[in-house]
Amino acid sequence: xxxxxxxxxxxxxxVQGNEILKGIDLTIEPGRVHALMGPNGSxxxxxxxxxxxxxxxxxxxxxxxxxxxxxxxLPPDKRAKAGLFLSFQYPAAIPGVxxxxxxxxxxxxxxxxxxNPTKFRKLVFEKLDTLDMDAAFLxxxxxxxxxxxxxKRLEMLQMALLAPKYAVLDETDSGLDVDALQAxxxxxxxxxxxxxxxxxxxxxxxxxxxxxxxxxxxxxxxxIDGRIVKTGGPELADQIERDGYDGVxxxxxxxxA
Amino acid sequence: MPSGAAETIAALPFAPTAAVLEAxxxxxxxxxxxxxxxxxxxxxxxxxxxxxxVPGARPGRGWKHDYAKLSYDDLRWTNGRVxxxxxxxxxxxxxxxxxxxxxxxxTDNAGGLYHIGATFVDAPSDADxxxxxxxFDAATARAFAAELAGVHGTLVDWRAxxxxxxxxxxxxxxxxxxxxxxxVLDAPIQLVFATAxxxxxxxxxxxxxxxxGARATILERHVGEGDPFVCxxxxxxxxxxxxxxxxxxxxxxxxxxxxxxxxxxCGRNATMSWHLAELGGTLARTVLNxxxxxxxxxxxxxALFFNTGMQxxxxxxxxxxxxxxxxxxxxxxxAATDRGQGRYVGNIVIRPKAHGSDASLRxxxxxxxxxxxxxxxxxxxxxxxxxxAFHGATVGSLDEDALFYVGSRGIPxxxxxxxxxxGFFEPVIARFPSEALRDEIRTALDAKIDDATEFVS
Numbered sequence: 001x002x003x004x005x006x007x008x009x010x011x012x013x014x015v016q017g018n019e020i021l022k023g024i025d026l027t028i029e030p031g032r033v034h035a036l037m038g039p040n041g042s043x044x045x046x047x048x049x050x051x052x053x054x055x056x057x058x059x060x061x062x063x064x065x066x067x068x069x070x071x072x073x074l075p076p077d078k079r080a081k082a083g084l085f086l087s088f089q090y091p092a093a094i095p096g097v098x099x100x101x102x103x104x105x106x107x108x109x110x111x112x113x114x115x116n117p118t119k120f121r122k123l124v125f126e127k128l129d130t131l132d133m134d135a136a137f138l139x140x141x142x143x144x145x146x147x148x149x150x151x152k153r154l155e156m157l158q159m160a161l162l163a164p165k166y167a168v169l170d171e172t173d174s175g176l177d178v179d180a181l182q183a184x185x186x187x188x189x190x191x192x193x194x195x196x197x198x199x200x201x202x203x204x205x206x207x208x209x210x211x212x213x214x215x216x217x218x219x220x221x222x223x224i225d226g227r228i229v230k231t232g233g234p235e236l237a238d239q240i241e242r243d244g245y246d247g248v249x250x251x252x253x254x255x256x257a
Numbered sequence: 258m259p260s261g262a263a264e265t266i267a268a269l270p271f272a273p274t275a276a277v278l279e280a281x282x283x284x285x286x287x288x289x290x291x292x293x294x295x296x297x298x299x300x301x302x303x304x305x306x307x308x309x310x311v312p313g314a315r316p317g318r319g320w321k322h323d324y325a326k327l328s329y330d331d332l333r334w335t336n337g338r339v340x341x342x343x344x345x346x347x348x349x350x351x352x353x354x355x356x357x358x359x360x361x362x363x364t365d366n367a368g369g370l371y372h373i374g375a376t377f378v379d380a381p382s383d384a385d386x387x388x389x390x391x392x393f394d395a396a397t398a399r400a401f402a403a404e405l406a407g408v409h410g411t412l413v414d415w416r417a418x419x420x421x422x423x424x425x426x427x428x429x430x431x432x433x434x435x436x437x438x439x440x441v442l443d444a445p446i447q448l449v450f451a452t453a454x455x456x457x458x459x460x461x462x463x464x465x466x467x468x469x470g471a472r473a474t475i476l477e478r479h480v481g482e483g484d485p486f487v488c489x490x491x492x493x494x495x496x497x498x499x500x501x502x503x504x505x506x507x508x509x510x511x512x513x514x515x516x517x518x519x520x521x522x523c524g525r526n527a528t529m530s531w532h533l534a535e536l537g538g539t540l541a542r543t544v545l546n547x548x549x550x551x552x553x554x555x556x557x558x559x560a561l562f563f564n565t566g567m568q569x570x571x572x573x574x575x576x577x578x579x580x581x582x583x584x585x586x587x588x589x590x591x592a593a594t595d596r597g598q599g600r601y602v603g604n605i606v607i608r609p610k611a612h613g614s615d616a617s618l619r620x621x622x623x624x625x626x627x628x629x630x631x632x633x634x635x636x637x638x639x640x641x642x643x644x645x646a647f648h649g650a651t652v653g654s655l656d657e658d659a660l661f662y663v664g665s666r667g668i669p670x671x672x673x674x675x676x677x678x679x680g681f682f683e684p685v686i687a688r689f690p691s692e693a694l695r696d697e698i699r700t701a702l703d704a705k706i707d708d709a710t711e712f713v714s
Contacts (some may be wrong), residue, residue, distance in 0.1 A: 052665050055657070080667035092662040096680025102666075105676065110667035141680070158666065 003068035005029045006051075006084070006166040006201055011062035013043075013050045019060070020046045022226040028166055028201040031192075035212055035237060036205045038223035039245045044205045045089060047223075048170040052086040053079050066166060080110055083165030087155040087172050093143040099154065100124075100138040103161055110162050127160040130190050131183050149180035156187040163191070166201045173211035185214025209237040222248050271339035271427075271458040271486070278303050278426055284341040292341065293398040293462065294428045302415050302425035309419035312542065312571070339458040340375050341429050367444040367473070368434075374453030374485065375430040375460065381447075387440050388473075393431030393462050401433055409464045412492035412520040412548070420516040420542060424460050424488045431462035431489070434475065438468040438496075445474040445504070445691075452481030452510060461489040467499040469524070474502040474690050479537070484512030491519035495527040497551070502690045504532040505543070508701065511566065513538040520546040523554035523583075532689050535562035535570045536701050546575040549583035549614075558587040559688035563702055564597025564629070565709040574618075575604040581641060582613035589620040590685045592678060593629035594709045603635040605648070611641045618648040623681050625655065625674075626711035675706050 006028040013021040020043045028034050038044050050057045051064055053076035064071045066082050074082065094102065103124060107115065115123070128135060131153050143151050152172055159167055172184055191197035204215055212220075212234070220236040221228050224245065229252045230236065239247065269280050282299060285292040368384035370377055370392060377392040384390065391397040398405065415421040432448050450459055467473055479487055487509065495501045507515050515538045521529040531545045547556035562570040576585040591599050605616045622631040633650045655677055663673035679702055689695050 052661075054661050075670065076661060076664035077667050077669045077673075080665055086665050088662065088665075092656065092659040094659055094663065094677055094680055096683030097676055102663075102676075105668055105672070106666035109669070109672070141683075162666070 003065065005065075005067070006203065007063075007065045008047075008051075009063045009065075011047070011050065011064060012060040013046055014058045014060055015046065015056065020226050021050065023062070024223075024226075024228060026203075026221065026228065028203050030165070030199040030201050032218045033202040033204060033215060035217035035220045036203055036223055037207070037209070037220060037237065037240055040207065042223045043226040044207075044223055045170055046226075048086055048089075048168045048203075048205055051079075051084065051168055052076055077109065080162070080164070085159050085162055085164035085167040087152075087159060087167065087169045089171040089174060091143045091151045091155055093141070093146075095141050095144045097142050098138065099140055099142055102142045103138075103158065106158065107161055110164075123161065124157075127157055127187075130160070131156055131187050132179075133157065148175035149177060152176055152180060153183060156184055160187060160191055163196045164200065166203070168203045168205065169215075170205045171207065172204070173206055173208065181211065181214055184211070188215045209241045212237050224249060224252065268338045268340045273303075273306065273423060273427075275303065277339070281339060281341050281427060281429075292428070293394050293431070294425060298410070299426045299428075302422045305416050306419055306422035306426055309417070309422060312419060312573075338455070339427060339429065339460075365444045366447045367442045369447035369449065369476075370432050371447075371449045371451070372430055372459075372461075373451050374457035376453075377430065385442060385444075387437055388442065388446065389433065389435040389437075390446060391433045393428075393433050393464065397433045401435070404435060404466055405433070405464060408466065408492050408494045408522070409462070410492075412494070412522055413490045413518045413544075413546075415490070418518055418544070420488055421490055421518045424462065424490045424516075424518070427458065427460040427488070428462050428490075429458075429460045432464070434463070434465045434473075436465075436467045436471040436473045436499075439470045440468075441472040442474065445476045447476045447478065449478045449480065450487065452483035452485050452513070454483070456484055456486075458486040459489070461487070463489065463491040465491070465493040465501065465503070467493070467495045467501045467527075469496040470498045471496070472500040474504065476694075477503070477505045479507045479509045479513075479515055482510040484510055484539075485514075487513065487515040487517065489517045491517060493519070493521040493529065495521055495523050495529050497524040498526045499524065500528045500530075502530045502532065504689060504694060506534045506536065506694075506698070507541055507543075508537040510537060511539060511568075514540045516542040518544040518546075520544070520548070521556070522548045522550060523556060525551035526553035527551070528555045528557070530557040530688075530690070531560070531574075532694075533558075533560035533572075534689075534698050534701070535560075535572065536698075536705065539567060540569045540571075542571040544573045544575070546577070547585065548577045548579060549585065549611075550577075550579045552580055552582060554583045556585045556587075557688065558585070558589075559685045560588075561590045561682050561685040561698075562599060563591070563682070563705050564593040564595075564599050564631075565705050566595050566597065568593075569598045571600045573602040573604070576606070576616060576618075578605070578607040578611040578614040578616060578641075578644075580608070581611040581644070582615070583611060584615045585617065587618040587620075588685055588688065589618075590623075590682050591621075591631055592623040592625060592681065593631050594625035595711045596628045597626075598629070599631040601631070601633050603633075603648070603650075605635075605637045605646065607637075607639045607641050607644050607646060609640045612643050614641065615645040616647070617645075619684075620648075620650040621681070622650075622652040623655065623678065624652065625678065625709070628711075675703070678706065679703065 008026045011024040222230040282296045366381045368388045368390040371379040415425040535541045635648045
């Protein structure tokens with residue numbers, strides 16, 4: 001049995017005593033894009049933070065493995081080193097720390113083995129170009145005074161430079177204009193076409209189907225009230241766009257009755 | 258020691274008593290020129306020292322966190338010896354027992370004076386000939402009496418400041434610096450006070466006169482291991498259209514005490530910039546004042562301290578908008594961990610005639626351990642209309658969301674803490690006037706994080 005993939009099994013998570021995730025089973029295979037859709041408050045971001053190791057989320061049972069390695073016992077930095085990347089919905093500002101310094105420190109932490117400064121610089125400029133980002137970005141403090149679009153671009157830049165095995169994109173489309181959304185799509189697709197990114201698995205968490213126009217999903221999951229209630233192909237996203245979440249909700253209720 | 262030195266360097270055990278002061282005055286009388294400060298003034302200053310309260314100890318005010326929390330109570334006043342050196346000094350080459358070997362001194366300088374303890378030992382050989390940089394002794398006091406009048410003993414009011422009074426009573430070294438009108442210096446003037454091999458009390462007086470239209474950077478450093486008692490005064494007169502960047506870096510040994518009161522006067526369209534990094538010592542008290550006495554005058558104050566172990570820092574800034582329009586901008590960043598204690602008092606006064614003035618004061622403190630403590634006391638006193646005044650102060654701990662964010666990028670928690678904490682100081686570091694200085698301070702702060710025992714929360 002292959003253990004490759006970013007896999008959750010019966011994951012139950014509580015926040016301040018309230019159970020939010022009520023048994024999540026998901027398998028993100030290498031090279032595939034999974035979309036996780038659901039209405040606000042369904043637990044999507046809780047899943048993302050739990051995978052990345054935020055201390056505020058209490059795992060009550062279950063497992064999260066990355067290519068067979070259990071993540072739940074690891075601190076956030078070890079999860080990143082194992083190959084997980086979380087693109088934050090609301091990335092934190094780090095005043096006084098330049099983007100250039102942060103990128104270099106993160107890359108050195110995650111992949112200490114390779115890349116001399118010249119090559120790293122070249123790589124950064126390539127990725128900036130893909131994202132339509134100005135080099136002046138590098139001198140600014142991380143997310144400090146950034147617009148919503150700039151923050152998400154910086155998330156994508158980090159993802160491209162860290163080249164993880166699996167990336168969780170938490171509401172990366174929220175608050176983005178069309179240009180920024182296109183840049184995100186371009187960045188993900190460029191990474192998937194690159195040698196180091198071709199086996200990357202993605203979990204794209206979103207409320208609206210529109211990001212899936214730019215990052216086409218192979219599999220779509222619908223989460224409602226802490227459970228995956230439906231899994232299907234890209235057509236499921238179209239259904240959500242057409243009918244909203246009420247249709248799926250009714251379907252699930254009918255199936256239970 | 259070469260013969261001859263013993264006659265010019267006289268030493269006695271130091272304690273802040275009238276008897277020791279009289280012994281010091283007697284020593285000075287035996288030397289050629291009697292010292293830079295008249296013995297009458299010394300006695301008056303000593304009386305003021307004895308009469309004045311420890312700064313911030315305000316009986317009856319009922320402040321919850323008073324200066325008493327700082328370690329003034331534990332001050333060991335008797336600290337080794339005090340010397341009363343007099344001219345002529347001997348160059349470093351003749352003093353193999355005392356070496357200035359700080360790598361920080363190796364930069365290009367427009368001039369400077371290096372001291373070991375209170376003893377002037379060397380000056381850079383490539384000093385700019387346009388600039389006057391003299392040890393502050395009786396000969397200097399006589400030769401520059403006209404320039405010193407209205408500056409020395411005036412800008413820092415020792416009658417109102419206990420430690421300035423002590424510094425005046427026992428003055429035993431210092432510098433007189435004059436930048437002539439219109440002279441613009443690229444390189445800094447370095448005034449270095451390195452620790453003597455044995456404990457020594459050092460009472461420097463530094464007087465700086467930047468004449469009209471001149472520009473200079475002065476770098477005052479307190480360096481070295483050991484545990485000196487430093488108690489000094491800095492007075493800077495910045496004339497019309499002149500600009501002075503004054504950098505003070507205190508990196509004394511961990512048992513050292515360093516008390517320095519600094520004050521500047523700004524002429525018309527003059528700019529005074531204070532840059533302060535308190536990094537060493539066990540107890541440091543610093544006052545940074547600027548008196549904006551003429552229209553167009555501007556002061557900028559950027560100060561930081563980072564207290565680890567048992568370090569206490571007591572910082573006061575004071576900006577006096579005497580007339581308008583004048584502007585001031587003050588930024589202070591402080592952090593403490595372990596049992597570090599700090600206090601920042603930021604005073605801004607805008608007087609009735611200071612219409613059109615603009616004052617800004619921003620003060621942020623970061624606490625990195627449970628037993629660390631920093632008090633922040635900003636105070637604005639505005640007596641003029643039509644002014645802009647801003648002040649903001651925060652005291653907080655590291656942001657867990659930021660730590661998680663950095664951690665999620667593969668950076669281990671101790672490194673994430675370091676990154677965020679160092680970033681916290683950047684708004685002050687960025688204002689230091691050269692990249693070499695900025696890097697030096699970053700490196701020093703980084704090393705302090707290594708030394709802190711309770712950094713990882």
